[in-house]
Amino acid sequence: MPFVNWLKRHLVVIAGLLTLAYLLLPNVIVTVFSFNQPKGRFNYEWQRFSTDAWQDPCGVAGMCGSLSLSLQIALWATVGATILGTMIAFALVRYRFRARGAVSSLIFLPMAMPEVVMAASLLTLFLNMGAQLGFWTVLIAHIMFCLSFVVTAVKARVMSMDPRLEEAARDLYAGPVQTFLRVTLPIAAPGIAAGALLSFALSFDDFIITNFNAGSTVTFPMFVWGSAQRGTPVQINVIGTAMFLVAVLLVLVSMVVGNRRNKQKA
Amino acid sequence: MKTTPDNSGDVRLSGISKTYGSFTAVHPLDLTVPEGSFFALLGASGCGKTTTLRMIAGLEEPTTGTVRLGDQDVTHLPPYKRPVNTVFQSYALFPHLDIFENVAFGLRRRGIKSVKKQVEEMLELVQLGEQARKKPHQLSGGQQQRVAVARALINHPKVLLLDEPLGALDLKLRRQMQLELKRIQTEVGITFVHVTHDQEEAMTMADTVAVMNGGRVEQLGAPADLYENPRTTFVANFLGTSNLIEAEVDTKSGEDIVLKAGGGKLVLPEARCSAPATSGGKVLVGIRPEKISLTHADDAGSIPAGRNRLTGTIADASFIGVSTQYVIDSPVCDELSVYVQNVERDGRLVPGADVVLHWSPAHTFGLDAAQDIDAGTEEEVAA
Amino acid sequence: MSTLTEAPPPLSPTAPEKKPPRRRGRFTPYWLLLPGILWLVVFFALPMIYQASTSVQTGSLEEGYKVTWHFATYWDALSEYWPQFLRSVFYAAAATVLCLLLGYPLAYLIAFRAGRWRNLIMILVIAPFFTSFLIRTLAWKTILADNGVVVQTLGSLHVLDVTSWLGWTAGDRVLATPLAVVCGLTYNFLPFMILPLYTSLERIDGRLHEAAGDLYARPWTTFRKVTFPLSMPGVVSGTLLTFIPAAGDYVNAELLGSTDTRMIGNVIQTQFLRILDYPTAAALSFILMAAILAMVTLYIRRSGTEDLV
Numbered sequence: 001m002p003f004v005n006w007l008k009r010h011l012v013v014i015a016g017l018l019t020l021a022y023l024l025l026p027n028v029i030v031t032v033f034s035f036n037q038p039k040g041r042f043n044y045e046w047q048r049f050s051t052d053a054w055q056d057p058c059g060v061a062g063m064c065g066s067l068s069l070s071l072q073i074a075l076w077a078t079v080g081a082t083i084l085g086t087m088i089a090f091a092l093v094r095y096r097f098r099a100r101g102a103v104s105s106l107i108f109l110p111m112a113m114p115e116v117v118m119a120a121s122l123l124t125l126f127l128n129m130g131a132q133l134g135f136w137t138v139l140i141a142h143i144m145f146c147l148s149f150v151v152t153a154v155k156a157r158v159m160s161m162d163p164r165l166e167e168a169a170r171d172l173y174a175g176p177v178q179t180f181l182r183v184t185l186p187i188a189a190p191g192i193a194a195g196a197l198l199s200f201a202l203s204f205d206d207f208i209i210t211n212f213n214a215g216s217t218v219t220f221p222m223f224v225w226g227s228a229q230r231g232t233p234v235q236i237n238v239i240g241t242a243m244f245l246v247a248v249l250l251v252l253v254s255m256v257v258g259n260r261r262n263k264q265k266a
Numbered sequence: 267m268k269t270t271p272d273n274s275g276d277v278r279l280s281g282i283s284k285t286y287g288s289f290t291a292v293h294p295l296d297l298t299v300p301e302g303s304f305f306a307l308l309g310a311s312g313c314g315k316t317t318t319l320r321m322i323a324g325l326e327e328p329t330t331g332t333v334r335l336g337d338q339d340v341t342h343l344p345p346y347k348r349p350v351n352t353v354f355q356s357y358a359l360f361p362h363l364d365i366f367e368n369v370a371f372g373l374r375r376r377g378i379k380s381v382k383k384q385v386e387e388m389l390e391l392v393q394l395g396e397q398a399r400k401k402p403h404q405l406s407g408g409q410q411q412r413v414a415v416a417r418a419l420i421n422h423p424k425v426l427l428l429d430e431p432l433g434a435l436d437l438k439l440r441r442q443m444q445l446e447l448k449r450i451q452t453e454v455g456i457t458f459v460h461v462t463h464d465q466e467e468a469m470t471m472a473d474t475v476a477v478m479n480g481g482r483v484e485q486l487g488a489p490a491d492l493y494e495n496p497r498t499t500f501v502a503n504f505l506g507t508s509n510l511i512e513a514e515v516d517t518k519s520g521e522d523i524v525l526k527a528g529g530g531k532l533v534l535p536e537a538r539c540s541a542p543a544t545s546g547g548k549v550l551v552g553i554r555p556e557k558i559s560l561t562h563a564d565d566a567g568s569i570p571a572g573r574n575r576l577t578g579t580i581a582d583a584s585f586i587g588v589s590t591q592y593v594i595d596s597p598v599c600d601e602l603s604v605y606v607q608n609v610e611r612d613g614r615l616v617p618g619a620d621v622v623l624h625w626s627p628a629h630t631f632g633l634d635a636a637q638d639i640d641a642g643t644e645e646e647v648a649a
Numbered sequence: 650m651s652t653l654t655e656a657p658p659p660l661s662p663t664a665p666e667k668k669p670p671r672r673r674g675r676f677t678p679y680w681l682l683l684p685g686i687l688w689l690v691v692f693f694a695l696p697m698i699y700q701a702s703t704s705v706q707t708g709s710l711e712e713g714y715k716v717t718w719h720f721a722t723y724w725d726a727l728s729e730y731w732p733q734f735l736r737s738v739f740y741a742a743a744a745t746v747l748c749l750l751l752g753y754p755l756a757y758l759i760a761f762r763a764g765r766w767r768n769l770i771m772i773l774v775i776a777p778f779f780t781s782f783l784i785r786t787l788a789w790k791t792i793l794a795d796n797g798v799v800v801q802t803l804g805s806l807h808v809l810d811v812t813s814w815l816g817w818t819a820g821d822r823v824l825a826t827p828l829a830v831v832c833g834l835t836y837n838f839l840p841f842m843i844l845p846l847y848t849s850l851e852r853i854d855g856r857l858h859e860a861a862g863d864l865y866a867r868p869w870t871t872f873r874k875v876t877f878p879l880s881m882p883g884v885v886s887g888t889l890l891t892f893i894p895a896a897g898d899y900v901n902a903e904l905l906g907s908t909d910t911r912m913i914g915n916v917i918q919t920q921f922l923r924i925l926d927y928p929t930a931a932a933l934s935f936i937l938m939a940a941i942l943a944m945v946t947l948y949i950r951r952s953g954t955e956d957l958v
Contacts, residue, residue, distance in 0.1 A: 088681065091682045116897040172417070240784040
């Protein structure tokens, strides 16, 4: 029974590839339907091929505005969370201090909390303070939930770093500032970059917390949510496809460049 | 304390100690390392040798005492202000910099702009000129080790500290690098302070060895001195192997002490006894395995007079090429080790044979019997 | 008066040694922690307290709310919304199990069998993240459409008859049924299962497989006795990372479900943003938080991996 044997041996591979297909199927649909020309307000059924949406990606009122707002918020949330999170990560790894357990829990809890709980409670706070919901409340919320992820990413990197490297730098005439800039920071950089990237993705794609705390401000996910009720323009798929392609392309390019650099050096 | 102005490479530790909470890593310690010498701190892990080194480097602040380089008190100087450089355990090469930049690091931090010539010369010295643009992880262990040495030496430190620099290398490479380091030291003439747990390495390379145990220096001296005349059981067992036999002081005759062990008598030169020898008191008699000769009991008559003798039975014999190692059960002591060179092998010396062990009194040493007789043996160190 | 307690020791010429200058300040860690921790205290911890207080208030939007320790809100909320609570737990658990079943082979494939394709597959797992999850969830409306390929095939194979009998689907529809919601939840949180699984699988020394094989373990036994136990940290953090957000989610239930599949997240969202009944919403949210924290703590205890953080 060669076929059964073959199947047995490759069962894991087949199952894994099926899961991969499950993960990627929606992206395929999103891409295909970006070339659709739907009949009604909703873009759920295939009608006929058209590149109209690609030629006029900003042709829907408010969509590109919400996209640029989301990008801005994601950018600032990334900057804020990365700086604050990196500082905490260094404190956690490098220093002894009181209330360490409390600090660790405070970092862990936001990651273990359903978004809707954080969203609702933050809204209670803002309502109690009489804060004006909008850009700033969204930014505050995003920095809050991205912070823990940055701490985790940076902490992992800094913990795996040999403390002797910094001692070596100090031994080789580098003062505290020089040691930090020339040795600590460059070596921690991949962790910081990973944390920043994750922050950006989380912030850009966040819906639940934003939905509670944005007031009448519309980010891109909120625009998509609204359109699911009112009617989904094809341009949404255009944006989705473009983001997917840009992400894959960026990663591939960085991998190819990295490989070539390694080969040259070896 | 007298100071001579030209000895700026001297390292003087006076009364330095280090405690962490209730744990004392290093007990108050006085140590002078003369300029230009190759000095080894030898001991098992946790004996305080690395802490001592780190206090010299400035990476650890002593709890008490002072560290001086020549005339300069550097006790409270941070490491980056001390004219001292370190070759770290597992090297601590900067992974994000290439070999050239690793070596240039110290020069650049001191604001030296044109480093190219110096770095290239240094890399030539350690035979790594070709590898300048590689990253550390692309080099072999031995090459990384040489980069670490180059990175420290290029700064012309007054003292070079080496923290187990050869620990990560395999045996053959370690031998090679021992000679290499010794050569470099002779060439540059800088004071080297070398921390190691490998007694063979310490004895091969260093002019002076300080044996540390439990945060204290047990004994300090030239390698041959330490080996031939250990003053504590730890040194006797940690440096090579020693047979230690408990004996009672009988009489003193001239410069010798006569001891009773079992039924027989042993002679020990008083100068080689580090314990107070009062009549009736206990002393540990030590003898190195290779100093003992073995004679079959049938030939006992042929042994020259004036030698210390013990009788025993061979319990085990293992042939290891240049020599044969015997384990001998004797009434005074179980498991005496004897190494006999394979010059003329006596076919009768097999397990079960009765033998006489004999050696020159001049090779005997005496230790204080109040000590742990097993201190510094492999089992004890491992535990 | 600080002079009594903090007076410096008298300077005397016999003082044995000058105190060394501190290279690293004792307060450095606190300065490093301060901004970030303050942020979390004010915008994470404090809101929880506000929410707890809101949940025991009574009043109305017009007249304002007062703390009256009105715990009955909790009782009312529970007795009215327990089906949604139960449904949330059930859907989230189902999605978590599905994620584990689907994710494990893929994580295993990436860790041990992918060879030079490893990086590419990794990218394909992560890349969907970069397309808004709402857009991708909407795509499931197309995939599961009533006259789409999937539903037609399942219908003609009579699979839908079985699932309808189980109550997972309704008639010949998949959309607007529990199955669609669970399917969406599984899809959305699958990467959160795969990544930790992969991380812990990748750490396993490949030689352990060979050793197990050498010691007469068949592949399946090797997996059960060696691979799976060693991947437990990944399984634990993967299931947590899937279950927690799934239990609080309302997007999938809203987009792919119907009024019969409403989860507790939907209720909280509606109470808060549409009905504006803050005490009830706060109480529900508080119950959800407490329930999840309790479950997570119990789960971590049971699985014996407390060093997740």
